[in-house]
Amino acid sequence: xxxxxxxxxxxxxxxxxxxxxxxxxxxxxxxxxxxxxxxxxxxxxxxxxxxxxxxxxxxxxxxxxxxxxxxxxxxxxxxxxxxxxxxxxxxxxxxxxxxxxxxxxxxxxxxxxxxxxxxxxxxxxxxxxxxxxxxxxxxxxxxxxxxxxxxxxxxxxxxxxxxxxxxxxxxxxxxxxxxxxxxxxxxxxxxxxxxxxxxxxxxxxxxxxxxxxxxxxxxxxxxxxxxxxxxxxxxxxxxxxx
Amino acid sequence: xxxxxxxxxxxxxxxxxxxxxxxxxxxxxxxxxxxxxxxxxxxxxxxxxxxxxxxxxxxxxxxxxxxxxxxxxxxxxxxxxxxxxxxxxxxxxxxxxxxxxxxxxxxxxxxxxxxxxxxxxxxxxxxxxxxxxxxxxxxxxxxxxxxxxxxxxxxxxxxxxxxxxxxxxxxx
Numbered sequence: 001x002x003x004x005x006x007x008x009x010x011x012x013x014x015x016x017x018x019x020x021x022x023x024x025x026x027x028x029x030x031x032x033x034x035x036x037x038x039x040x041x042x043x044x045x046x047x048x049x050x051x052x053x054x055x056x057x058x059x060x061x062x063x064x065x066x067x068x069x070x071x072x073x074x075x076x077x078x079x080x081x082x083x084x085x086x087x088x089x090x091x092x093x094x095x096x097x098x099x100x101x102x103x104x105x106x107x108x109x110x111x112x113x114x115x116x117x118x119x120x121x122x123x124x125x126x127x128x129x130x131x132x133x134x135x136x137x138x139x140x141x142x143x144x145x146x147x148x149x150x151x152x153x154x155x156x157x158x159x160x161x162x163x164x165x166x167x168x169x170x171x172x173x174x175x176x177x178x179x180x181x182x183x184x185x186x187x188x189x190x191x192x193x194x195x196x197x198x199x200x201x202x203x204x205x206x207x208x209x210x211x212x213x214x215x216x217x218x219x220x221x222x223x224x225x226x227x228x229x230x231x232x233x234x235x236x237x238x239x240x241x242x
Numbered sequence: 243x244x245x246x247x248x249x250x251x252x253x254x255x256x257x258x259x260x261x262x263x264x265x266x267x268x269x270x271x272x273x274x275x276x277x278x279x280x281x282x283x284x285x286x287x288x289x290x291x292x293x294x295x296x297x298x299x300x301x302x303x304x305x306x307x308x309x310x311x312x313x314x315x316x317x318x319x320x321x322x323x324x325x326x327x328x329x330x331x332x333x334x335x336x337x338x339x340x341x342x343x344x345x346x347x348x349x350x351x352x353x354x355x356x357x358x359x360x361x362x363x364x365x366x367x368x369x370x371x372x373x374x375x376x377x378x379x380x381x382x383x384x385x386x387x388x389x390x391x392x393x394x395x396x397x398x399x400x401x402x403x404x405x406x407x408x409x410x411x412x413x414x
Contacts (some may be wrong), residue, residue, distance in 0.1 A: 037367070062257070068247075071255050078255075082262035086269045093273035096280045104362045143364045 008133055015137030021114045022145035023204055028114045031105045032146050033193040038155070042150035044098040044144025044175050045105065048087050050136070053118060055083045057135035060123040067124075076119045077110070084110045097166045114138060152187070152196045159183030165206045259263060281359070288357030289319055289329055292346035296321040299329075305408070312401040313408045319346070327354060328409055332401040336393055339363040343398065345405040351413060356402070365391035373398065 025234065028049075035045040056079050060067075067075045067121045088106045091099045099106065118138055123131040155161055155177050164172030186192045247273060289297050301318035315331035325348055328351075333342040346354035353377050363369055372389035376382035387395035387411040 034364075065255055067258075068251055068254065071251055075255060078258050078262055082265055083346070085266050089266075089269045089273045089277070093276035093280065100360070103366045104364055105298050107362075 006072075008130075011130060011133045012137040015139070015141040016144065017135065017141070019138075020141045021117075021138055022142055023200060025114075026201075027117060028112050028142060029197070031112065032149060033190060033197065034140075035102055035105050036146050036153050036193060036196075037188055038152040038154050038165075039147060039150040039161065040163055041098075041101050042146040043143070044095070044166055045102055046139070046146055048091065048098075048106060049100070049109055049112070049115075049142055050139025051087055052080065052083045053115050053139045053142075054135040055130060056080045057118055057123040058128055059083075060119040061126060061128045061131035064124045070089060072120070072124065076116060076124075080115050080119065081110045095167070095230075097168055101166050114142060126187055129191040136229055148200065149193070149196050153192060156184050156196075157187030157189075157192060245349075253369050266293050284359050285317070285331070286328075288344040288359060289317065289346075291357050292329060292344065292355040293319050294321060297326055309403060310408060312404050316408075316412060317344075325349070326342070328412060330405045330408060331359070331376045332391050333360075334397050336363075338365060338394055340393075340400075341369075341394065341397065343401060345402055347405075347409045351406075351409060353402075356398075363391065363394045365394055369394040369398070 015021065019025060022029065023031050031045060031049075036042050056076070059079050060076060063075070072213075083138040084107065087109070088099070091102075091106060118131075118135060122134050124132070153159075159178035159180060159182060160174050160176045162172070164170045184192075187196065267368035280358065286364050289299055298321065299317045300320040303316040303318075304314070305316055306314045310334040312334045313330050314333055317329045317331070318328045319329055327347050329344050329346045330342055331342065333340065335341070340360060341358070341363055342360040344357040344359055346356070348354045356374060358370065358374060361370065368389065372391065373382065373387070373395040377384065382389075384399055387399055389395050
């Protein structure tokens with residue numbers, strides 16, 4: 001099958017921008033609200049999520065011709081649950097602080113609809129390479145989305161930005177951005193997570209609507225220009241015939 | 243669809259499950275020792291936090307077969323070779339997940355503090371911020387479970403109450 005030029009790049013980028021799983025498809029919101037108290041936890045969650053997504057997409061794509069229609073969903077769930085269990089064990093062994101911080105939300109990756117969704121909608125119908133690129137794009141898109149939320153929540157909620165508590169191999173540092181006493185602790189609570197999420201979605205919707213408006217204005221102008229040109233051409237051809 | 247099709251489908255699903263089991267088994271072999279060591283380190287850190295920096299575990303007793311609902315280990319704590327108290331490891335779970343705590347008792351059966359070993363509750367941070375930390379600091383009563391994670395707090399209350407009963411038996 002002949003590929004379109006730039007397909008791989010577009011396949012990768014769609015997960016980050018046009019089809020971002022969190023901000024565009026509004027999938028995987030539960031862990032996004034729960035694990036975005038700090039940037040460090042969000043990075044941890046994003047990495048674990050991407051590993052599970054990439055591994056399960058590769059395996060689903062590899063087995064796509066073997067797995068028959070009626071056992072697709074149970075087979076995918078078994079594959080995803082296996083990788084989640086493996087990732088959970090490795091995190092518990094080698095990054096115990098991340099394991100304790102994320103708690104139940106590592107196990108909950110099993111039921112994250114993005115992973116099962118990509119397995120069903122993409123990996124089961126495409127080659128291993130394309131599925132890998134799609135999973136990497138979606139994983140990175142989700143990671144960047146939760147980091148964006150975490151930046152707002154951590155800075156507004158604690159007044160500072162810190163790193164090194166979970167990834168203990170990095171020296172701990174804390175940067176006070178908002179003077180102490182002026183932080184808004186609401187942003188560290190679930191309500192704050194909803195507010196940040198809603199505001200980001202509102203900004204994205206505003207940008208999209210603005211783009212659509214500009215596009216429609218340009219199309220209208222183009223239409224008018226073409227009509228005028230056609231009118232002028234008709235007038236000039238009428239003059240010539242006279 | 244014939245019998246052959248169903249056999250193939252069953253074999254496929256069985257093979258996927260078998261491969262998964264092997265992968266999990268291998269991962270368990272690789273990570274097991276490290277997970278056990280991490281847990282030991284965490285318990286040692288908890289003992290130090292409850293009883294002070296000099297404290298150490300001098301003896302460990304497995305209480306899993308004693309029929310308690312939550313308490314599963316007892317640790318004798320010493321500091322500078324002198325008996326300091328007991329810490330009980332208590333583990334419980336409800337529909338919101340698992341929680342494992344170290345409950346410390348000083349020389350006069352007095353409650354010395356709690357330390358969270360594992361908190362896999364969905365409302366983990368709410369439970370810690372609004373119940374466990376205030377309880378440890380003495381600004382909240384054990385029975386005051388209304389905290390935004392009330393089911394988790396009720397579970398912790400029951401775990402600590404059982405630990406208080408077990409400690410009396412140990413002391414006897």
